[in-house]
Amino acid sequence: MNSPEDSATASSFSWPGQPDGSRREPFDVLVIGGGASGLMCASQAAKRGLSVLLLEKGPKVGLKILVSGGGRCNFTNMFADPQEQFLSDNPHFCISAMRRFEPWDFVAMVEARGIAYHEKKLGQLFCDNSAKDIAAMLLEDCKAAGVDVRVDHEVVAVDTPGATDATQEDEAAGYRVTTTLEHFFAHKVVLASGGLSMPKIATDLAFRVANSWRVQVIAPRPALVPLTWNSRDKPLYAELSGIALDASVSCGNAAFRENILFTHRGLSGPGILQVSSYWREGETIDINLLPDTQAAAWLLAERDQNPQQKIASVLKRQLPNRLVDHMTDQWFTDTKVGSATPAELEALGHLLNGWEFKPGGSEGYRTAEVTLGGIDTREVSSKTFELQKVPGMYAIGEALDVTGWLGGYNFQWAWASGWCCAQHL
Numbered sequence: 001m002n003s004p005e006d007s008a009t010a011s012s013f014s015w016p017g018q019p020d021g022s023r024r025e026p027f028d029v030l031v032i033g034g035g036a037s038g039l040m041c042a043s044q045a046a047k048r049g050l051s052v053l054l055l056e057k058g059p060k061v062g063l064k065i066l067v068s069g070g071g072r073c074n075f076t077n078m079f080a081d082p083q084e085q086f087l088s089d090n091p092h093f094c095i096s097a098m099r100r101f102e103p104w105d106f107v108a109m110v111e112a113r114g115i116a117y118h119e120k121k122l123g124q125l126f127c128d129n130s131a132k133d134i135a136a137m138l139l140e141d142c143k144a145a146g147v148d149v150r151v152d153h154e155v156v157a158v159d160t161p162g163a164t165d166a167t168q169e170d171e172a173a174g175y176r177v178t179t180t181l182e183h184f185f186a187h188k189v190v191l192a193s194g195g196l197s198m199p200k201i202a203t204d205l206a207f208r209v210a211n212s213w214r215v216q217v218i219a220p221r222p223a224l225v226p227l228t229w230n231s232r233d234k235p236l237y238a239e240l241s242g243i244a245l246d247a248s249v250s251c252g253n254a255a256f257r258e259n260i261l262f263t264h265r266g267l268s269g270p271g272i273l274q275v276s277s278y279w280r281e282g283e284t285i286d287i288n289l290l291p292d293t294q295a296a297a298w299l300l301a302e303r304d305q306n307p308q309q310k311i312a313s314v315l316k317r318q319l320p321n322r323l324v325d326h327m328t329d330q331w332f333t334d335t336k337v338g339s340a341t342p343a344e345l346e347a348l349g350h351l352l353n354g355w356e357f358k359p360g361g362s363e364g365y366r367t368a369e370v371t372l373g374g375i376d377t378r379e380v381s382s383k384t385f386e387l388q389k390v391p392g393m394y395a396i397g398e399a400l401d402v403t404g405w406l407g408g409y410n411f412q413w414a415w416a417s418g419w420c421c422a423q424h425l
């Protein structure tokens with residue numbers, strides 16, 4: 001990435017930039033990335049009368065929106081609270097934008113457009129029909145406002161006005177943004193190129209640009225991601241693939257009550273994805289397989305009341321058959337519950353209420369829904385989203401070190417940051 005700190009690469013491009021040597025009028029704003037935050041920011045900035053160019057690497061905009069929420073896009077969460085469901089090294093940063101653009105503001109856009117939606121659970125709002133409705137709404141808003149949208153344009157470099165070979169005319173043109181195809185000029189640039197999940201469309205452009213201006217980037221890592229078995233557990237549990245159950249999952253101070261899913265490679269499901277954002281290598285995750293039952297007390301009561309029943313039959317009243325069959329011999333000997341000692345039943349109960357899962361790792365960016373970390377928000381204005389060290393350069397959405405829980409929070413952050421930034425361009 002080319003900056004005053006790194007002018008060597010800058011001079012490898014011919015200047016001025018068009019292949020035919022002609023110069024274009026600079027845009028007021030150039031948005032890099034046609035995802036959730038970029039589309040919102042571009043349309044809102046254009047509605048304010050600014051000339052806006054949006055450059056998207058992929059063959060169409062809104063690719064992540066299209067695959068989100070199982071194709072129905074969990075586009076926001078009614079209960080989004082910036083102080084509760086967001087992770088960041090600078091946790092207060094997101095509050096201002098989340099208050100200025102609330103879930104209801106996005107719902108109002110959806111309703112004005114006539115898009116039918118429903119609450120699935122826990123405040124999560126999904127399209128009735130298809131995620132395509134949301135992507136189409138955002139793209140049409142851009143077009144109606146006059147945004148110049150270009151797909152198949154991967155940005156590879158951003159130069160400052162002060163690049164070593166710049167002329168006075170160049171400096172007046174603002175930033176020079178270079179794609180795999182051509183150069184563009186703009187007075188202001190918005191980094192909306194997201195994080196590293198979905199490697200087919202992701203690039204680390206925003207992090208590289210930030211770094212080149214000595215803006216800190218909090219080390220990115222995959223989040224909302226399935227976790228894998230360690231080598232000891234894999235042969236024991238891989239065959240449980242396909243079993244899903246309601247569980248309570250915790251890591252450190254973070255606890256979630258949602259389904260978990262056994263897979264061939266490890267554990268997945270919403271409960272695991274949620275806690276994965278808090279888990280670090282080497283740590284253990286506690287899983288309560290019977291979150292509504294004090295399992296030891298229950299088994300002891302069964303010992304008194306139904307002593308002739310086999311332990312497995314008792315457990316199958318509350319747990320999936322296949323799981324219990326698997327536990328038999330590994331977690332307990334399947335005697336009559338009346339024949340087991342109280343100490344044996346208490347030990348089994350504690351295991352059921354607090355199974356310790358030590359992941360070997362995570363599935364990585366290939367399956368992660370989001371990226372934890374990103375541009376350090378202590379270097380960004382929470383009002384305008386401008387990078388404090390780089391006037392005219394802005395960052396929004398997942399490129400920033402703000403990560404939401406599963407459940408529509410990440411899109412709400414993308415809309416809120418994109419909308420708020422646009423008001424200050």
Ligand SMILES: Cc1cc2nc3c(=O)[nH]c(=O)nc-3n(C[C@H](O)[C@H](O)[C@H](O)COP(=O)(O)OP(=O)(O)OC[C@H]3O[C@@H](n4cnc5c(N)ncnc54)[C@H](O)[C@@H]3O)c2cc1C
Nearest residue numbers: 033035036037057068069074155193194397398408410411
């Ligand atoms: C499978 C999946 C399902 C999800 N489901 C949900 C959900 O239901 N609800 C929810 O809230 N969140 C969901 N998320 C998370 C959500 O999609 C993201 O948090 C959100 O899209 C981030 O918005 P963004 O604009 O910051 O980045 P993105 O939406 O990722 O957009 C960034 C865009 O920039 C483009 N780009 C990257 N590099 C360059 C470059 N160098 N030049 C030009 N363009 C570039 C990319 O192609 C991409 O289109 C899901 C994520 C995934 C992967």
